Amino acid sequence: MAEMGKGVTAGKLAINVQKRITRAQEKVLQKLGKADETRDAAFEEMVANFNKQMVEGSKLQRDLKTYVSAVKTLHDASRRLQDCLADMYEPDWFGKEEMDALAEEMIEKEMDNNLEDTDTLWLDYHQSITDKSVTSMDTYLTQFPDIKARIAKRDRKMVDFDSARHHFASLQKGKKKDEAKIAKQAALLEMAAPSWAQGLISAHQVAQTNLSFNQAEEDLGRAQKIFEELNVELQDELPALWDSRVGVYVNTFQGLAGHQEKFHKDMSKLSQNLNDIMTKLEEQRQLKKDGTAAAKTEDGAKSEEADISESASSAPKVAVTNGSDGELPPGFIYKVKAIHDYDATDGDELELKMGDIVLVMGFDNPDEQDDGWLMGVKESKWLQEKDASAKGVFPENFTQKF
Numbered sequence: 551m552a553e554m555g556k557g558v559t560a561g562k563l564a565i566n567v568q569k570r571i572t573r574a575q576e577k578v579l580q581k582l583g584k585a586d587e588t589r590d591a592a593f594e595e596m597v598a599n600f601n602k603q604m605v606e607g608s609k610l611q612r613d614l615k616t617y618v619s620a621v622k623t624l625h626d627a628s629r630r631l632q633d634c635l636a637d638m639y640e641p642d643w644f645g646k647e648e649m650d651a652l653a654e655e656m657i658e659k660e661m662d663n664n665l666e667d668t669d670t671l672w673l674d675y676h677q678s679i680t681d682k683s684v685t686s687m688d689t690y691l692t693q694f695p696d697i698k699a700r701i702a703k704r705d706r707k708m709v710d711f712d713s714a715r716h717h718f719a720s721l722q723k724g725k726k727k728d729e730a731k732i733a734k735q736a737a738l739l740e741m742a743a744p745s746w747a748q749g750l751i752s753a754h755q756v757a758q759t760n761l762s763f764n765q766a767e768e769d770l771g772r773a774q775k776i777f778e779e780l781n782v783e784l785q786d787e788l789p790a791l792w793d794s795r796v797g798v799y800v801n802t803f804q805g806l807a808g809h810q811e812k813f814h815k816d817m818s819k820l821s822q823n824l825n826d827i828m829t830k831l832e833e834q835r836q837l838k839k840d841g842t843a844a845a846k847t848e849d850g851a852k853s854e855e856a857d858i859s860e861s862a863s864s865a866p867k868v869a870v871t872n873g874s875d876g877e878l879p880p881g882f883i884y885k886v887k888a889i890h891d892y893d894a895t896d897g898d899e900l901e902l903k904m905g906d907i908v909l910v911m912g913f914d915n916p917d918e919q920d921d922g923w924l925m926g927v928k929e930s931k932w933l934q935e936k937d938a939s940a941k942g943v944f945p946e947n948f949t950q951k952f
Contacts, residue, residue, distance in 0.1 A: 596788040597701060603795050604694045611687045618680055625672040632668060668820050675813040682805045690798050704780040714773040718766045840883055879927055879938045881912040886949035900942030911941060922946050
C-alpha cells in the first residue's frame, strides 16, 4: 500500500511537470509568433485595476497601522507628562494647616479627575480607530489573496486551452494528409498481405487516427470549459470589487474623521479644565501671598501708630486721615478687568461691561462664596461714591486679573 501511495504521488507529480513543460513550450511558440494567443483586452484592464486596487489598499492599511501606533506613542507620552504633573502637585505645597487647605484639596481632587478622564479619552480614541478603521481595512483586504490566486489559475488554464486548441487544429490540418498516407500504405499492404488481412490493417490505421483526433477534441473541450468557468466568474467579481473601493475609502476616512473630531472636541474641554485648575492654583497662591503681605503691612502700621502715639502724646491732638483708606475699599484684595459683558440676573450680582475695572474684596462670610464667583465693587463707582455697599458678586471667568 505504501508503494501504491508513492506511485500515485509520483504520477501526480509527473502530470504536473508535464503540464508545466507544455505551458512553457506554448508560451515560447506564442512569443515566437508560431502560435496565436488568446487575448482579452477588457479582462487585462480589469486585472490592471485589481493590482492597482490591491497596492493602494495595502498602502492604506500600513499607513493606518502606523497612525494607530503613533496615537499609542502620543498617548504614552501624554500619560507620562500627566503622571509627572500629578507627582509634582503635592497637597502640602502651601501647608495643610492653613485656612485654605480644604480648597487646595478640592483643586487636587479636580486635577486627578481631569488626568483620569484624559487617559480614558486616549484609550477610547485608540480603541475606536483600531476597531472601526483598521479592522475594516483588514477585512477588505482578506479577499484579495484568493482572487489573485484565481487570476493566476485562469492564466494557466488559458495557456492550457491555447495549447489544446493548437494541438487540435494541427490534427485537423494533418487529418487529410494522414488519410492519404493511410490509403497509400493500404495499397502497398494489399500487394504484400494476404487478402483476408488487408481490411483489418486498413481499419486499424483509420481507428488509430480517429482515436488521436477524438482524444484531442475531448482535451480541447475540457480545457475550454475550465477556462471559461474561471473567466466568467472573474469577469463578474473584478468589476464589483473595483467599484467597492470607493465605499471602503469613504467609510474609512469618514469614520476616522469622526473619531478625530470627537476626540479633539473632548480633549479641548479637558485641556480647558486643566488650564482653569492651573489658573485657580495661581490665584490661590497670589491670594496667600497678598494676605501675607497685608498682614505684615498691618503689623507694621500698628507698630508705627504706637510709636507715633507715644511720640505725640505731649503734642496737640489733630485729626489724621489715612490716604490709603480713602482710595481702596475695606477688605480689598486685588484688581481685575472685565473681558466680557455680563448682565446681572440677581440683585446681589454686579453687572459688567468689557473693560470695567473691579476691586475684588473678601466675602464677609467665606462659606457664602460659590466656586468660580468673586465679590467686588467697580473702581469707577468706588472713586465717585466711596460706598462699599455697591459691591456685588460676579463670575470669575468673565474677568482677567491685573
